[in-house]
Amino acid sequence: MKQAIGYTRLSKLDEGKAGLGLEVQQKEIEAFCADEGFDLVSIESEIQTGKGSDPLSTRPILAATLKRAKKEGLVVIVAKLDRLGRNVAFISTLMESKLRFIVTQLGADADPFMLHLYAVLSEKERELISQRTKAALAILKDKGVQLGNSTNLSQARAMGIEKNQTNADAFALKVMPMIENYRADGVSFAKIADNLNSLGVKTRRGGDWYASTVSNILKRK
Numbered sequence: 001m002k003q004a005i006g007y008t009r010l011s012k013l014d015e016g017k018a019g020l021g022l023e024v025q026q027k028e029i030e031a032f033c034a035d036e037g038f039d040l041v042s043i044e045s046e047i048q049t050g051k052g053s054d055p056l057s058t059r060p061i062l063a064a065t066l067k068r069a070k071k072e073g074l075v076v077i078v079a080k081l082d083r084l085g086r087n088v089a090f091i092s093t094l095m096e097s098k099l100r101f102i103v104t105q106l107g108a109d110a111d112p113f114m115l116h117l118y119a120v121l122s123e124k125e126r127e128l129i130s131q132r133t134k135a136a137l138a139i140l141k142d143k144g145v146q147l148g149n150s151t152n153l154s155q156a157r158a159m160g161i162e163k164n165q166t167n168a169d170a171f172a173l174k175v176m177p178m179i180e181n182y183r184a185d186g187v188s189f190a191k192i193a194d195n196l197n198s199l200g201v202k203t204r205r206g207g208d209w210y211a212s213t214v215s216n217i218l219k220r221k
Contacts, residue, residue, distance in 0.1 A: 001037060001038070001039040002037065002038050002039065002075060003038070003039045003040075003041055003072070003073070003074050003075070004033055004038040004039065004040055004041065004074055004075040004076070004077045004102075005040070005041055005042055005043070005044065005065060005068065005069050005074045005075070005076055005077070006026065006029040006030075006033075006040060006042070006043035006044070006076075006077050006078070007043070007044050007045075007061075007062060007065045007076060007077070007078050007083065007084070008022045008025035008026055008029070008043060008044070008045045008078070008079065008083060009022075009025075009045070009046055009047070009048060009050065009059070009062070009078075009083045009084075010022050010025075010045075010046075010047045011047070011048070011049050011050060022045050022047075024079075025078075025079040025080075025083065026043050026045070028079040028104050028105075029043060029077050029078070029079055029104060030043075031104075032077065032102075032104040033077065036108055038075065038077070040077075041074065044061050044062075044064070044065045045061065046059060046060070046061035046062065048061075050082060050083075050085050050086050051086070054090070055084070055085045055087065055090055062084070066094075066099060069099055070097075070098070070099050075100045075101065075102060076099065076100070076101040076102070077101070077102045077103075077104065078101065078102075078103055078104070079103070079104050079105060080103060080104075080105050081103045081105070081106070081115065084101070091115065095115060103115070105212050105216075106210075106212050107211070107212065171204040172217050175196075175201065175217060176217060176218075178196075178201075179192055179196075179214055179217055179218060180218075182195065183218070188211070189211035189212075189214040189215050190210075190211040192209075192211075192214045193208075193209035193210050193211055193213060193214050194209075196209040196214075197209050
C-alpha cells in the first residue's frame with residue numbers, strides 16, 4: 001500500500017471560516033486516502049499565513065513535513081492547493097522536485113498543467129483579496145477610524161474576503177440551475193464541465209471548467 005503524509009494549514013484570519021478548519025481538511029484527506037488506497041502515516045498541522053515567496057522559512061511544520069516525505073518516500077496530501085501556498089514559484093518548484101504531492105480537491109490524476117493553473121488562480125485570488133483589503137482600509141479611514149493596529153487591519157482583511165465570498169456566491173447562484181439539471185439527469189462532473197465549456201460558459205474568473213470546479217459550485221449550495 002502506498003504511504004502518505006497529510007498536511008493541513010489554517011491562517012489566523014481563516015479561523016472560524018466554514019470549509020477552512022483544520023478538522024475539515026483532515027477529514028477530506030482521510031476520506032481521500034481511504035478511497036485511493038493510501039496508508040496515511042500522519043497528518044501534520046499548523047496555523048500560519050500562506051504569504052511569502054519562501055513558505056519554508058515561515059512554516060516550520062511544512063518544512064519538516066516535506067523533509068520527512070522526501071526522506072521516507074511519502075506522498076504529501078493536502079485538501080486544497082493553497083494550503084501549501086499561494087505562490088506560483090513555490091508550487092512550480094515543488095512540481096519540479098522529485099517529491100510527489102496530491103491535492104484532494106483536484107484528484108490523484110491532476111497533471112502538472114492543472115496544478116500550475118490552479119496555482120496561478122490561487123495567487124491571483126490573494127492579489128484580489130489584498131486589493132479589497134486596501135479598499136476597505138480606505139473606507140475605514142474616511143469614516144475616521146484610526147488605522148495602524150492589528151484589529152483594524154483584520155477587520156479590513158475580513159471585509160475584503162467577505163466581498164470575494166459574496167461575488168463567488170452570486171456567480172454560483174447563476175450557474176447552479178444549469179448544473180443541477182445536468183446532475184438530475186445523472187451527468188458526471190467531468191461531463192458537465194465539458195458541456196459548459198462547449199456552450200462557451202466561463203467560470204467566475206473567465207477560465208475553463210473542470211470536474212472540481214463543478215463540484216465546488218455544488219458545495220456552495
